[in-house]
Amino acid sequence: MSNPLSREPTVLLTPGPVSVDAAVLDALARPVRPHYGASWAQRYGSVCQSLAEVFGTREDVMLVFGPGTAALEMAMASALAPDDEIIIPDTGRFARRLTAVAKAIGLDVHTIDVALHQPLSRAELQDALERHPGTRAVALVHHETGLGLMNPIEELCRVTRDAGALTIVDAVSSLGGVEVAMDNWGIDICAGVANKCLGAPIGVAPLAVSERAWKAVDDGRAKCAGWYLNLATWREASTTRPLHPHPTTMATSVIEGLSAALDRLLEEGISATFKRHADASARVRSGLRELGFELVVDDSAASPLTTAVYAPAEMNVADYMNWLEQEHGLLIAGAFDELATKAFRVGHMGVASEMSVVERYLAATQAYRER
Numbered sequence: 001m002s003n004p005l006s007r008e009p010t011v012l013l014t015p016g017p018v019s020v021d022a023a024v025l026d027a028l029a030r031p032v033r034p035h036y037g038a039s040w041a042q043r044y045g046s047v048c049q050s051l052a053e054v055f056g057t058r059e060d061v062m063l064v065f066g067p068g069t070a071a072l073e074m075a076m077a078s079a080l081a082p083d084d085e086i087i088i089p090d091t092g093r094f095a096r097r098l099t100a101v102a103k104a105i106g107l108d109v110h111t112i113d114v115a116l117h118q119p120l121s122r123a124e125l126q127d128a129l130e131r132h133p134g135t136r137a138v139a140l141v142h143h144e145t146g147l148g149l150m151n152p153i154e155e156l157c158r159v160t161r162d163a164g165a166l167t168i169v170d171a172v173s174s175l176g177g178v179e180v181a182m183d184n185w186g187i188d189i190c191a192g193v194a195n196k197c198l199g200a201p202i203g204v205a206p207l208a209v210s211e212r213a214w215k216a217v218d219d220g221r222a223k224c225a226g227w228y229l230n231l232a233t234w235r236e237a238s239t240t241r242p243l244h245p246h247p248t249t250m251a252t253s254v255i256e257g258l259s260a261a262l263d264r265l266l267e268e269g270i271s272a273t274f275k276r277h278a279d280a281s282a283r284v285r286s287g288l289r290e291l292g293f294e295l296v297v298d299d300s301a302a303s304p305l306t307t308a309v310y311a312p313a314e315m316n317v318a319d320y321m322n323w324l325e326q327e328h329g330l331l332i333a334g335a336f337d338e339l340a341t342k343a344f345r346v347g348h349m350g351v352a353s354e355m356s357v358v359e360r361y362l363a364a365t366q367a368y369r370e371r
């Protein structure tokens with residue numbers, strides 16, 4: 001019998017999690033370190049500093065241990081009180097996740113029905129802000145990963161700020177893959193995750209918090225947050241116990257992996273990293289079009305990080321995906337909701353943004369079509 005462990009590992013072309021490079025795997029294999037003490041505090045601080053560069057911020061960055069959703073819940077629950085009004089435009093799957101979280105913590109959510117597979121426009125947001133003058137915050141998804149669609153986040157943030165509301169941005173699948181300019185765009189709280197474009201393992205979600213957001217945390221009203229997912233708890237730990245900068249045990253091995261991934265990203269250069277993702281997506285889009293596929297999102301709003309693709313009528317998506325994995329060791333993702341079984345998604349994050357992997361994927365897809 002063949003040993004299943006001897007097979008080449010499957011390469012993830014999923015839009016998270018991602019396959020990580022060898023330096024990150026080496027970092028994960030180091031002995032476990034404790035989450036306190038001078039040398040650990042220094043490591044934690046330098047990871048947060050590298051992340052600040054990627055967030056485009058001089059404000060505070062902290063690490064939340066959990067999935068991206070934990071950081072997003074922490075953002076909304078720490079800055080807002082029960083029954084506070086928040087606008088969350090329905091731009092897709094992850095906007096609906098934000099809405100579910102906001103409702104669960106007791107916020108009063110105003111939605112905006114955005115046209116299917118289209119980005120949110122500035123006018124739509126402006127209109128909603130005028131209709132709901134009591135709005136305290138707007139939560140926006142930068143890259144809608146379910147569609148591979150970019151929202152025009154810079155102008156949406158400006159409209160939000162002009163209305164005096166806090167801007168909370170879900171940059172979970174964009175941080176490290178495209179520009180995020182937190183300070184220049186006026187984002188108040190911005191959440192990312194390690195296991196997407198940052199090319200790191202699963203388990204940690206970076207969160208950046210502006211001075212304005214801290215003022216909301218400190219405005220004296222009782223917030224939705226409990227103890228753990230509460231920015232106030234985090235700040236207290238980092239300011240009163242510098243050698244134990246996190247309120248609880250933290251996932252040190254995951255930080256070692258994230259640290260290696262960030263070193264690589266900053267060594268390559270932030271703009272070179274963005275170009276790597278853009279080149280991979282451009283090649284996948286043109287290669288699939290040459291093979292006769294139709295893409296879900298128009299080029300004008302298409303993301304360089306994920307491509308959603310309609311399956312031709314005669315193609316069985318599940319069969320294609322299984323075949324890619326079994327025959328070629330390549331894992332792509334299915335699609336959600338109205339696109340389920342009709343489309344598939346190809347991620348251009350982590351190892352999947354390397355051109356050799358892109359070419360392997362396109363060649364395999366051509367072979368599938370020609371069987």
Ligand SMILES: *Cc1c(COP(=O)(O)O)cnc(C)c1O
Binds near residue numbers: 067069097143
């Ligand atoms: C992946 C993703 C999330 C959720 O991330 P989890 O880590 O699974 O909680 C949220 N928003 C966007 C845009 C995502 O792509």
